[in-house]
Amino acid sequence: MRALDLDYMLGLVPVILGYVPLTIGMALAAMVGALMLASLMAVERVVRVPVLDQFVQLFISFFRGTPLLVQLFLFYYGLPQVLPVLAGIDGVTAAIIGLTLHFSAYMAESIRAAILGVDRSQWEAAQAVGMTQTQSMRRIILPQAARIAAPTLVNYFIDMIKSTSLAFTLGVTEMMGATQKEAAGSFLYFEAFLVVAVLYWAIVEMLSFLQKRLELRLNKALVR
Amino acid sequence: MISIHGLTKRYGTNTVLDAIDLDIAAGERVAIIGPSGTGKSTLLRCLNYLDRPDSGVIRIGNLTVDAATARPADILALRRRTAFVFQNYSLFANKTARENITEALITVQRKPRAEAEARADAILREIGLADKAGAYPAALSGGQQQRIGIGRAMALDASLMLFDEPTSALDPEWVGEVLDLMRRVAERRQTMLIVTHEMQFAREIADRVIFMDGGRIVEQGPPTQIFDSPQDKRTESFLRRVR
Numbered sequence: 001m002r003a004l005d006l007d008y009m010l011g012l013v014p015v016i017l018g019y020v021p022l023t024i025g026m027a028l029a030a031m032v033g034a035l036m037l038a039s040l041m042a043v044e045r046v047v048r049v050p051v052l053d054q055f056v057q058l059f060i061s062f063f064r065g066t067p068l069l070v071q072l073f074l075f076y077y078g079l080p081q082v083l084p085v086l087a088g089i090d091g092v093t094a095a096i097i098g099l100t101l102h103f104s105a106y107m108a109e110s111i112r113a114a115i116l117g118v119d120r121s122q123w124e125a126a127q128a129v130g131m132t133q134t135q136s137m138r139r140i141i142l143p144q145a146a147r148i149a150a151p152t153l154v155n156y157f158i159d160m161i162k163s164t165s166l167a168f169t170l171g172v173t174e175m176m177g178a179t180q181k182e183a184a185g186s187f188l189y190f191e192a193f194l195v196v197a198v199l200y201w202a203i204v205e206m207l208s209f210l211q212k213r214l215e216l217r218l219n220k221a222l223v224r
Numbered sequence: 225m226i227s228i229h230g231l232t233k234r235y236g237t238n239t240v241l242d243a244i245d246l247d248i249a250a251g252e253r254v255a256i257i258g259p260s261g262t263g264k265s266t267l268l269r270c271l272n273y274l275d276r277p278d279s280g281v282i283r284i285g286n287l288t289v290d291a292a293t294a295r296p297a298d299i300l301a302l303r304r305r306t307a308f309v310f311q312n313y314s315l316f317a318n319k320t321a322r323e324n325i326t327e328a329l330i331t332v333q334r335k336p337r338a339e340a341e342a343r344a345d346a347i348l349r350e351i352g353l354a355d356k357a358g359a360y361p362a363a364l365s366g367g368q369q370q371r372i373g374i375g376r377a378m379a380l381d382a383s384l385m386l387f388d389e390p391t392s393a394l395d396p397e398w399v400g401e402v403l404d405l406m407r408r409v410a411e412r413r414q415t416m417l418i419v420t421h422e423m424q425f426a427r428e429i430a431d432r433v434i435f436m437d438g439g440r441i442v443e444q445g446p447p448t449q450i451f452d453s454p455q456d457k458r459t460e461s462f463l464r465r466v467r
Contacts, residue, residue, distance in 0.1 A: 119317075121310065121312055121314040122314065122316065122317060124274050124310070124314060125308075125310065125314035125315070125316060126316070127274060127303065128272055128274060128303060128306075128307075128308035128310075128314075129303070129307070129308075129327070129328035129332060129376070129380065130300060130303040130304040130328060130332040130380075131328065131331060131332055132300065135331050135332075139327070139331060140316050140318065140319075143318045144317060144318050147318075220360070221317060221318050221319075221360040221361075221362065222317075222360070222362045
Protein backbone atom coordinates (compact mmCIF):
# COMPACT_ATOMS: atom_id res chain seq x y z
CA MET A 1 0.00 0.00 0.00
CA ARG A 2 1.32 3.39 -0.98
CA ALA A 3 1.19 6.50 1.22
CA LEU A 4 -1.50 9.14 0.61
CA ASP A 5 -0.35 12.17 -1.33
CA LEU A 6 -1.41 14.71 1.31
CA ASP A 7 -0.04 17.71 -0.57
CA TYR A 8 -2.14 16.80 -3.58
CA MET A 9 -5.21 16.42 -1.37
CA LEU A 10 -4.72 19.78 0.33
CA GLY A 11 -4.21 21.43 -3.03
CA LEU A 12 -7.41 19.85 -4.32
CA VAL A 13 -9.59 21.20 -1.50
CA PRO A 14 -9.80 24.83 -2.76
CA VAL A 15 -10.36 23.60 -6.32
CA ILE A 16 -13.38 21.50 -5.33
CA LEU A 17 -14.61 24.14 -2.85
CA GLY A 18 -14.96 26.43 -5.85
CA TYR A 19 -17.78 24.17 -7.06
CA VAL A 20 -19.63 24.11 -3.72
CA PRO A 21 -21.76 27.16 -4.64
CA LEU A 22 -23.03 25.38 -7.77
CA THR A 23 -23.82 22.19 -5.82
CA ILE A 24 -25.61 24.07 -3.03
CA GLY A 25 -27.29 26.35 -5.56
CA MET A 26 -28.73 23.41 -7.50
CA ALA A 27 -29.90 21.74 -4.28
CA LEU A 28 -31.47 24.96 -2.95
CA ALA A 29 -33.27 25.69 -6.21
CA ALA A 30 -34.57 22.13 -6.39
CA MET A 31 -35.55 22.21 -2.69
CA VAL A 32 -37.61 25.39 -3.10
CA GLY A 33 -39.30 23.95 -6.18
CA ALA A 34 -39.87 20.57 -4.55
CA LEU A 35 -41.30 22.13 -1.35
CA MET A 36 -43.83 24.17 -3.31
CA LEU A 37 -44.83 21.30 -5.58
CA ALA A 38 -44.94 18.84 -2.68
CA SER A 39 -47.09 21.14 -0.52
CA LEU A 40 -49.59 21.57 -3.35
CA MET A 41 -49.70 17.82 -3.96
CA ALA A 42 -49.98 17.07 -0.24
CA VAL A 43 -52.92 19.45 0.20
CA GLU A 44 -54.52 17.93 -2.89
CA ARG A 45 -54.04 14.42 -1.49
CA VAL A 46 -55.77 15.49 1.73
CA VAL A 47 -58.76 17.25 0.15
CA ARG A 48 -58.83 14.89 -2.89
CA VAL A 49 -59.87 16.80 -5.98
CA PRO A 50 -61.41 14.31 -8.45
CA VAL A 51 -59.28 13.55 -11.57
CA LEU A 52 -56.42 15.72 -10.24
CA ASP A 53 -56.09 13.21 -7.40
CA GLN A 54 -55.52 10.31 -9.80
CA PHE A 55 -52.96 12.38 -11.68
CA VAL A 56 -51.09 13.27 -8.50
CA GLN A 57 -51.09 9.64 -7.37
CA LEU A 58 -49.67 8.56 -10.71
CA PHE A 59 -47.02 11.29 -10.55
CA ILE A 60 -45.94 10.27 -7.04
CA SER A 61 -45.97 6.60 -7.97
CA PHE A 62 -43.76 7.15 -11.03
CA PHE A 63 -41.19 9.42 -9.42
CA ARG A 64 -40.89 7.21 -6.35
CA GLY A 65 -40.90 4.05 -8.41
CA THR A 66 -38.03 4.78 -10.78
CA PRO A 67 -34.36 5.59 -10.07
CA LEU A 68 -33.33 9.25 -10.05
CA LEU A 69 -30.56 8.49 -12.55
CA VAL A 70 -33.08 7.01 -14.99
CA GLN A 71 -35.32 10.05 -14.56
CA LEU A 72 -32.44 12.43 -15.22
CA PHE A 73 -31.41 10.54 -18.38
CA LEU A 74 -34.99 10.33 -19.56
CA PHE A 75 -35.39 14.04 -19.01
CA TYR A 76 -32.05 15.25 -20.40
CA TYR A 77 -31.24 12.79 -23.18
CA GLY A 78 -34.66 11.34 -24.00
CA LEU A 79 -37.32 14.00 -23.74
CA PRO A 80 -35.72 16.55 -26.15
CA GLN A 81 -36.01 13.93 -28.92
CA VAL A 82 -39.79 13.88 -28.50
CA LEU A 83 -40.33 17.47 -27.42
CA PRO A 84 -38.06 19.68 -29.55
CA VAL A 85 -38.74 22.72 -27.30
CA LEU A 86 -36.50 21.05 -24.71
CA ALA A 87 -33.64 20.61 -27.16
CA GLY A 88 -31.58 23.56 -25.89
CA ILE A 89 -31.90 22.69 -22.17
CA ASP A 90 -28.61 22.80 -20.27
CA GLY A 91 -27.49 20.16 -17.78
CA VAL A 92 -27.88 22.37 -14.71
CA THR A 93 -31.49 23.25 -15.51
CA ALA A 94 -32.29 19.65 -16.37
CA ALA A 95 -30.76 18.44 -13.10
CA ILE A 96 -32.68 21.02 -11.06
CA ILE A 97 -35.97 20.07 -12.71
CA GLY A 98 -35.23 16.36 -12.30
CA LEU A 99 -34.35 16.72 -8.62
CA THR A 100 -37.43 18.88 -8.05
CA LEU A 101 -39.80 16.34 -9.55
CA HIS A 102 -38.12 13.35 -7.91
CA PHE A 103 -37.95 14.75 -4.39
CA SER A 104 -41.36 16.45 -4.56
CA ALA A 105 -42.89 12.98 -4.85
CA TYR A 106 -41.28 11.84 -1.60
CA MET A 107 -41.85 15.12 0.19
CA ALA A 108 -45.52 15.21 -0.79
CA GLU A 109 -46.08 12.00 1.13
CA SER A 110 -44.29 13.30 4.27
CA ILE A 111 -46.19 16.57 4.17
CA ARG A 112 -49.47 14.73 3.65
CA ALA A 113 -48.76 12.53 6.66
CA ALA A 114 -47.83 15.63 8.69
CA ILE A 115 -51.10 17.37 7.75
CA LEU A 116 -53.03 14.30 8.84
CA GLY A 117 -50.95 14.26 12.03
CA VAL A 118 -52.26 17.66 13.14
CA ASP A 119 -54.97 17.11 15.74
CA ARG A 120 -58.46 17.15 14.28
CA SER A 121 -59.59 19.62 16.92
CA GLN A 122 -57.34 22.24 15.28
CA TRP A 123 -59.44 21.97 12.10
CA GLU A 124 -62.64 22.24 14.09
CA ALA A 125 -61.44 25.29 16.01
CA ALA A 126 -60.47 27.04 12.77
CA GLN A 127 -63.82 26.18 11.17
CA ALA A 128 -65.73 27.24 14.28
CA VAL A 129 -64.32 30.78 14.24
CA GLY A 130 -65.48 31.06 10.62
CA MET A 131 -62.27 30.51 8.67
CA THR A 132 -62.54 29.19 5.13
CA GLN A 133 -60.88 25.87 4.26
CA THR A 134 -57.97 27.71 2.67
CA GLN A 135 -57.49 30.00 5.67
CA SER A 136 -57.63 27.05 8.07
CA MET A 137 -55.07 25.15 6.04
CA ARG A 138 -52.68 28.05 5.54
CA ARG A 139 -52.82 29.69 8.96
CA ILE A 140 -53.46 26.82 11.38
CA ILE A 141 -52.84 23.40 9.85
CA LEU A 142 -49.80 23.88 7.58
CA PRO A 143 -47.66 25.71 10.20
CA GLN A 144 -48.23 22.83 12.61
CA ALA A 145 -47.65 20.27 9.86
CA ALA A 146 -44.37 22.02 9.01
CA ARG A 147 -43.13 21.37 12.52
CA ILE A 148 -44.00 17.69 12.25
CA ALA A 149 -42.49 17.36 8.76
CA ALA A 150 -39.35 19.46 9.35
CA PRO A 151 -36.92 16.68 10.39
CA THR A 152 -37.92 14.51 7.43
CA LEU A 153 -37.76 17.42 5.00
CA VAL A 154 -34.26 18.36 6.14
CA ASN A 155 -33.26 14.73 5.59
CA TYR A 156 -34.54 14.98 2.03
CA PHE A 157 -32.54 18.18 1.56
CA ILE A 158 -29.41 16.37 2.71
CA ASP A 159 -30.20 13.57 0.31
CA MET A 160 -30.77 16.15 -2.40
CA ILE A 161 -27.35 17.77 -1.89
CA LYS A 162 -25.69 14.41 -2.33
CA SER A 163 -27.90 13.60 -5.32
CA THR A 164 -26.70 16.72 -7.15
CA SER A 165 -23.56 14.65 -7.81
CA LEU A 166 -25.63 12.80 -10.44
CA ALA A 167 -25.73 16.03 -12.47
CA PHE A 168 -22.18 15.09 -13.41
CA THR A 169 -23.69 12.40 -15.63
CA LEU A 170 -25.47 15.19 -17.55
CA GLY A 171 -22.14 16.86 -18.22
CA VAL A 172 -22.39 19.39 -15.39
CA THR A 173 -19.09 20.25 -13.73
CA GLU A 174 -20.17 20.43 -10.11
CA MET A 175 -18.22 19.05 -7.12
CA MET A 176 -18.27 15.47 -8.38
CA GLY A 177 -17.63 16.42 -12.01
CA ALA A 178 -14.69 18.63 -11.04
CA THR A 179 -13.21 15.86 -8.91
CA GLN A 180 -13.55 13.36 -11.73
CA LYS A 181 -11.68 15.71 -14.06
CA GLU A 182 -8.93 16.34 -11.52
CA ALA A 183 -8.52 12.63 -10.81
CA ALA A 184 -8.38 11.78 -14.53
CA GLY A 185 -5.45 14.21 -14.85
CA SER A 186 -3.49 13.06 -11.79
CA PHE A 187 -4.48 9.37 -11.64
CA LEU A 188 -4.74 9.84 -7.85
CA TYR A 189 -8.32 8.54 -7.73
CA PHE A 190 -8.33 7.55 -4.09
CA GLU A 191 -7.08 10.93 -2.89
CA ALA A 192 -9.42 12.88 -5.15
CA PHE A 193 -12.58 10.98 -4.24
CA LEU A 194 -11.64 10.94 -0.57
CA VAL A 195 -11.40 14.73 -0.62
CA VAL A 196 -14.78 15.15 -2.30
CA ALA A 197 -16.33 12.62 0.09
CA VAL A 198 -15.07 14.56 3.12
CA LEU A 199 -16.32 17.83 1.64
CA TYR A 200 -19.84 16.43 1.07
CA TRP A 201 -19.72 15.07 4.60
CA ALA A 202 -18.73 18.48 6.01
CA ILE A 203 -21.58 20.21 4.18
CA VAL A 204 -24.06 17.68 5.54
CA GLU A 205 -22.70 18.05 9.08
CA MET A 206 -23.17 21.81 8.88
CA LEU A 207 -26.74 21.22 7.75
CA SER A 208 -27.40 18.86 10.64
CA PHE A 209 -26.30 21.63 12.97
CA LEU A 210 -28.72 24.06 11.29
CA GLN A 211 -31.42 21.40 11.49
CA LYS A 212 -31.21 21.34 15.28
CA ARG A 213 -31.50 25.13 15.40
CA LEU A 214 -34.50 25.04 13.05
CA GLU A 215 -36.28 22.40 15.12
CA LEU A 216 -35.77 24.39 18.32
CA ARG A 217 -37.33 27.39 16.61
CA LEU A 218 -40.29 25.43 15.25
CA ASN A 219 -40.88 23.83 18.64
CA LYS A 220 -41.02 27.08 20.55
CA ALA A 221 -44.82 26.87 20.70
CA LEU A 222 -44.56 23.53 22.48
CA VAL A 223 -42.08 24.41 25.18
CA ARG A 224 -43.60 24.46 28.64
CA MET B 225 -83.94 35.52 17.83
CA ILE B 226 -82.73 32.04 17.05
CA SER B 227 -85.02 29.39 15.74
CA ILE B 228 -84.26 25.74 15.09
CA HIS B 229 -86.74 23.56 13.29
CA GLY B 230 -86.69 19.80 12.68
CA LEU B 231 -82.95 19.45 13.23
CA THR B 232 -82.05 15.81 12.62
CA LYS B 233 -78.74 13.97 12.61
CA ARG B 234 -78.20 10.28 11.95
CA TYR B 235 -75.12 8.11 12.06
CA GLY B 236 -76.06 5.13 9.92
CA THR B 237 -79.32 3.84 11.38
CA ASN B 238 -78.72 5.56 14.72
CA THR B 239 -80.73 8.79 15.05
CA VAL B 240 -78.69 11.04 17.33
CA LEU B 241 -80.87 14.12 16.93
CA ASP B 242 -84.54 13.50 16.29
CA ALA B 243 -86.25 16.52 14.73
CA ILE B 244 -85.30 19.06 17.37
CA ASP B 245 -87.41 22.24 17.52
CA LEU B 246 -86.05 25.05 19.66
CA ASP B 247 -86.44 28.84 19.83
CA ILE B 248 -84.01 30.97 21.78
CA ALA B 249 -84.70 34.63 22.50
CA ALA B 250 -81.95 37.22 22.19
CA GLY B 251 -80.14 37.45 25.49
CA GLU B 252 -81.53 34.16 26.73
CA ARG B 253 -79.22 31.77 28.56
CA VAL B 254 -80.16 28.16 27.99
CA ALA B 255 -78.56 25.16 29.69
CA ILE B 256 -78.86 21.66 28.22
CA ILE B 257 -78.56 18.72 30.58
CA GLY B 258 -79.05 15.01 30.15
CA PRO B 259 -77.31 11.62 30.14
CA SER B 260 -74.21 11.00 28.02
CA GLY B 261 -74.78 10.08 24.39
CA THR B 262 -78.19 11.71 24.11
CA GLY B 263 -77.21 14.18 21.42
CA LYS B 264 -76.48 17.29 23.52
CA SER B 265 -73.06 17.89 21.99
CA THR B 266 -74.29 16.84 18.55
CA LEU B 267 -77.00 19.48 18.78
CA LEU B 268 -74.38 22.15 19.46
CA ARG B 269 -72.07 20.86 16.73
CA CYS B 270 -74.93 20.80 14.21
CA LEU B 271 -75.80 24.41 15.05
CA ASN B 272 -72.52 25.59 13.47
CA TYR B 273 -72.20 22.67 11.05
CA LEU B 274 -69.10 21.16 12.65
CA ASP B 275 -71.35 18.16 12.13
CA ARG B 276 -73.64 18.57 9.17
CA PRO B 277 -77.26 17.83 10.09
CA ASP B 278 -79.20 15.53 7.77
CA SER B 279 -82.20 17.83 7.78
CA GLY B 280 -83.61 20.83 9.56
CA VAL B 281 -83.57 24.60 9.38
CA ILE B 282 -81.54 26.99 11.53
CA ARG B 283 -82.46 30.66 11.63
CA ILE B 284 -80.28 33.28 13.29
CA GLY B 285 -81.60 36.80 12.79
CA ASN B 286 -82.08 37.23 9.04
CA LEU B 287 -79.92 34.23 8.12
CA THR B 288 -81.65 30.96 7.27
CA VAL B 289 -79.70 27.77 6.69
CA ASP B 290 -81.56 24.68 5.54
CA ALA B 291 -79.62 21.40 5.65
CA ALA B 292 -81.23 20.38 2.36
CA THR B 293 -79.74 23.29 0.46
CA ALA B 294 -76.86 24.62 2.60
CA ARG B 295 -73.87 25.65 0.49
CA PRO B 296 -70.38 26.40 1.86
CA ALA B 297 -71.13 30.14 1.86
CA ASP B 298 -74.23 29.58 4.04
CA ILE B 299 -72.21 27.46 6.45
CA LEU B 300 -69.51 30.13 6.72
CA ALA B 301 -72.17 32.78 7.37
CA LEU B 302 -73.67 30.60 10.10
CA ARG B 303 -70.30 30.04 11.74
CA ARG B 304 -69.61 33.75 11.67
CA ARG B 305 -72.72 34.39 13.76
CA THR B 306 -71.90 31.77 16.35
CA ALA B 307 -68.95 31.23 18.66
CA PHE B 308 -67.96 27.84 20.03
CA VAL B 309 -66.23 26.89 23.26
CA PHE B 310 -64.80 23.38 23.11
CA GLN B 311 -64.60 20.80 25.86
CA ASN B 312 -60.89 20.26 25.15
CA TYR B 313 -60.26 24.04 24.65
CA SER B 314 -58.87 23.51 21.10
CA LEU B 315 -56.74 26.62 21.18
CA PHE B 316 -54.62 27.10 18.07
CA ALA B 317 -51.43 25.35 19.17
CA ASN B 318 -49.20 27.44 16.91
CA LYS B 319 -50.53 30.78 18.19
CA THR B 320 -49.96 32.66 21.43
CA ALA B 321 -52.83 33.43 23.80
CA ARG B 322 -53.17 36.88 22.26
CA GLU B 323 -52.95 35.56 18.68
CA ASN B 324 -55.64 33.00 19.48
CA ILE B 325 -57.97 35.93 20.10
CA THR B 326 -56.81 38.19 17.24
CA GLU B 327 -56.65 35.42 14.61
CA ALA B 328 -60.32 35.37 13.60
CA LEU B 329 -60.72 39.11 14.09
CA ILE B 330 -58.03 39.67 11.46
CA THR B 331 -58.59 36.79 9.02
CA VAL B 332 -62.37 36.41 9.28
CA GLN B 333 -63.70 39.78 10.38
CA ARG B 334 -61.01 41.71 8.47
CA LYS B 335 -60.38 44.11 11.35
CA PRO B 336 -57.18 46.17 11.20
CA ARG B 337 -54.40 44.50 13.21
CA ALA B 338 -54.14 47.35 15.73
CA GLU B 339 -57.86 47.21 16.46
CA ALA B 340 -57.80 43.42 16.82
CA GLU B 341 -54.86 43.60 19.19
CA ALA B 342 -56.49 46.30 21.30
CA ARG B 343 -59.58 44.12 21.54
CA ALA B 344 -57.49 41.07 22.47
CA ASP B 345 -55.65 42.99 25.17
CA ALA B 346 -58.94 44.24 26.63
CA ILE B 347 -60.27 40.68 26.72
CA LEU B 348 -57.06 39.30 28.21
CA ARG B 349 -57.36 41.84 31.03
CA GLU B 350 -60.99 40.95 31.51
CA ILE B 351 -60.29 37.23 31.79
CA GLY B 352 -57.34 37.95 34.07
CA LEU B 353 -54.64 36.66 31.74
CA ALA B 354 -53.00 39.87 30.55
CA ASP B 355 -49.65 38.54 31.78
CA LYS B 356 -50.02 35.43 29.59
CA ALA B 357 -50.56 37.31 26.30
CA GLY B 358 -47.38 35.93 24.74
CA ALA B 359 -47.68 32.40 26.13
CA TYR B 360 -48.38 29.43 23.87
CA PRO B 361 -51.24 27.10 24.88
CA ALA B 362 -48.84 24.29 25.83
CA ALA B 363 -47.44 26.51 28.58
CA LEU B 364 -50.85 27.24 30.14
CA SER B 365 -52.92 25.30 32.67
CA GLY B 366 -56.23 23.74 31.61
CA GLY B 367 -58.16 26.49 33.35
CA GLN B 368 -56.09 29.21 31.69
CA GLN B 369 -56.50 27.56 28.28
CA GLN B 370 -60.27 27.35 28.66
CA ARG B 371 -60.44 31.01 29.76
CA ILE B 372 -58.56 31.90 26.55
CA GLY B 373 -61.00 29.64 24.67
CA ILE B 374 -63.89 31.63 26.12
CA GLY B 375 -62.04 34.90 25.45
CA ARG B 376 -61.56 33.88 21.82
CA ALA B 377 -65.31 33.24 21.57
CA MET B 378 -66.19 36.52 23.36
CA ALA B 379 -64.07 38.52 20.91
CA LEU B 380 -66.20 37.39 17.98
CA ASP B 381 -69.30 39.28 19.22
CA ALA B 382 -71.41 36.36 18.02
CA SER B 383 -75.20 36.32 18.13
CA LEU B 384 -75.01 32.95 19.86
CA MET B 385 -72.30 31.46 22.05
CA LEU B 386 -72.20 27.67 22.20
CA PHE B 387 -70.49 25.95 25.14
CA ASP B 388 -69.81 22.24 24.76
CA GLU B 389 -69.20 20.90 28.28
CA PRO B 390 -66.59 23.60 28.88
CA THR B 391 -65.52 22.29 32.29
CA SER B 392 -65.71 18.53 31.72
CA ALA B 393 -62.05 18.09 30.73
CA LEU B 394 -60.73 20.28 33.54
CA ASP B 395 -59.04 19.19 36.74
CA PRO B 396 -61.38 20.06 39.61
CA GLU B 397 -59.09 22.85 40.77
CA TRP B 398 -59.66 24.83 37.54
CA VAL B 399 -63.45 24.41 37.25
CA GLY B 400 -64.26 27.36 39.52
CA GLU B 401 -62.35 29.99 37.55
CA VAL B 402 -63.94 28.90 34.27
CA LEU B 403 -67.46 28.93 35.73
CA ASP B 404 -66.78 32.38 37.20
CA LEU B 405 -65.86 33.67 33.77
CA MET B 406 -68.95 32.13 32.18
CA ARG B 407 -71.05 33.73 34.90
CA ARG B 408 -69.62 37.12 33.92
CA VAL B 409 -70.42 36.46 30.25
CA ALA B 410 -73.96 35.49 31.26
CA GLU B 411 -74.41 38.68 33.26
CA ARG B 412 -74.10 40.65 30.00
CA ARG B 413 -77.15 38.90 28.63
CA GLN B 414 -75.10 37.27 25.92
CA THR B 415 -77.25 34.63 24.21
CA MET B 416 -75.77 31.34 25.38
CA LEU B 417 -76.48 27.68 24.81
CA ILE B 418 -74.55 25.61 27.33
CA VAL B 419 -74.21 21.85 27.48
CA THR B 420 -73.11 21.13 31.03
CA HIS B 421 -72.94 18.64 33.84
CA GLU B 422 -72.62 21.44 36.42
CA MET B 423 -76.19 21.37 37.74
CA GLN B 424 -75.69 24.05 40.39
CA PHE B 425 -74.21 26.35 37.77
CA ALA B 426 -77.09 25.71 35.36
CA ARG B 427 -79.61 26.47 38.08
CA GLU B 428 -77.81 29.68 38.92
CA ILE B 429 -77.29 31.31 35.52
CA ALA B 430 -79.80 29.73 33.10
CA ASP B 431 -83.09 31.35 32.17
CA ARG B 432 -84.19 27.97 30.87
CA VAL B 433 -83.04 24.42 31.34
CA ILE B 434 -83.54 21.76 28.70
CA PHE B 435 -83.42 18.07 29.53
CA MET B 436 -82.49 15.88 26.55
CA ASP B 437 -82.67 12.13 26.25
CA GLY B 438 -82.54 9.85 23.20
CA GLY B 439 -81.98 12.68 20.74
CA ARG B 440 -85.09 14.58 21.82
CA ILE B 441 -86.00 17.41 24.14
CA VAL B 442 -87.89 15.64 26.91
CA GLU B 443 -88.66 18.58 29.12
CA GLN B 444 -87.78 22.26 29.43
CA GLY B 445 -88.55 25.17 31.68
CA PRO B 446 -87.15 27.56 34.25
CA PRO B 447 -84.39 26.02 36.43
CA THR B 448 -86.58 25.88 39.53
CA GLN B 449 -89.21 23.89 37.67
CA ILE B 450 -86.78 21.40 36.10
CA PHE B 451 -84.64 20.89 39.17
CA ASP B 452 -87.30 21.07 41.89
CA SER B 453 -90.39 19.61 40.28
CA PRO B 454 -89.50 17.71 37.08
CA GLN B 455 -92.57 16.48 35.24
CA ASP B 456 -91.03 13.60 33.32
CA LYS B 457 -89.83 10.38 34.97
CA ARG B 458 -86.59 10.38 32.92
CA THR B 459 -85.71 13.88 34.10
CA GLU B 460 -86.44 12.92 37.65
CA SER B 461 -84.34 9.75 37.55
CA PHE B 462 -81.44 11.54 35.81
CA LEU B 463 -81.39 14.32 38.40
CA ARG B 464 -81.50 11.79 41.22
CA ARG B 465 -78.46 10.06 39.77
CA VAL B 466 -76.34 13.18 39.28
CA ARG B 467 -77.09 14.65 42.69
